[in-house]
Amino acid sequence: MTSLTAIPLSVAHLKTILRPTTLIASPRLQARLGAEVTLASETFQYTGSFKFRAAYHVAATVPHTLIITASSGNYGQALAYACQLLGKKCLVVMPETSSPVKIEAVREYGGIVDLIDVDRIGRQQRVEQLAQEHPEAYLSSAYDDPMVIAGNASLGLELAAVGMVWDAVIAPVGGGGLTAGLITGLCFAGCPTPVFGAEPLLANDAARSLREGVLVKNEREPQTIADGTRTLSLGQHNWGILKTGIRGILEVSEEAIREAVRLLFLLANLKTEPTGALSVAALLQEPERFRGQRVCCVISGGNVAPDLYRQLLA
DSSP: OOOGGGOOOOOGGGGGTOOOOEEEOOHHHHHHHTSEEEEEEOTTSGGGBTHHHHHHHHHHHSOOSEEEEEOSSHHHHHHHHHHHHHTOEEEEEEETTSOHHHHHHHHHTTOEEEEEOTTTSOHHHHHHHHHHHOTTSEEEOSSSSHHHHHHHHHHHHHHHHHOOOOSEEEEEOSSSHHHHHHHHHHHHTTOOOOEEEEEEGGGTHHHHHHHHTSOOOOSSOOOOSOGGGOOSSOOHHHHHHHHHHOOEEEEEOHHHHHHHHHHHHHHHOOOOOTGGGHHHHHHHHSTTTTTTOEEEEEEOBOOOOHHHHHHHHO
8 A cells, every 4th residue: 555655756757748737717617616716627638638647657657568457448548649659559448338439539549449348347357367368568557556646646746836825626536546646746746735536426435435444345336427437446555645645525416417517518618528527516516615715626537428428518
């Protein structure tokens, strides 16, 4: 299990490849949410999500020419593009229920997609099978890896460097790689801003873990609309940081997630996927908790299928 001080932050090379996060202040959205909200949008990052930060760091750091991972889509396409840039190859295990947009993106970036029925075989089990077939490969977790946390810490470093003072930073929680990275980067920069996680109520293993003080696992992949949070549990490395470093985890209904996607489009002119909208959904879910406060909401990604997005906006 990894502690905060155990994460090496040798991520200077990312400055030459990353797109800086986009900060957006929408007066209409602020009025609707009752807080002074700044959106830190990773939707304009390469491959459309924050996952490129970690994926490039991993691909540039390991000596292996083949990388195998499991992903609902965003880490898979980020890793595929990173490998394309670095002349490497990747193999991505994806659930059959993944967004068609994300499956196609992995393939377009040059990744090989291995689709599975998660009710018949787990992601990690399939990765282990492929590892036996490719012993020369590096097995990369989308979130449970110190290199992933370090890559995501680059976002915390960026937010600290902006110089704005926030009462809270809220970010989506799935496997915990983003929130663990934010906490790591902010602490490394000497920024005391508390970090909160936003998690679907249907996939609330992180919130239950924090309440019980031990790592709690879901029995099966939760079928929340926020597909980026369909993890069985937090990563062990992430839990080592989050159990003491995160201020709290806000549990969000499916209805609030849908409404957040719609409001981000209508009031901030921003297209997001359901997972990416979790931080705003948390403010909708608990309007009094942050009322009148200065809040940075991390919008983690914008990769959403057109048909689903049309339904969400209807």
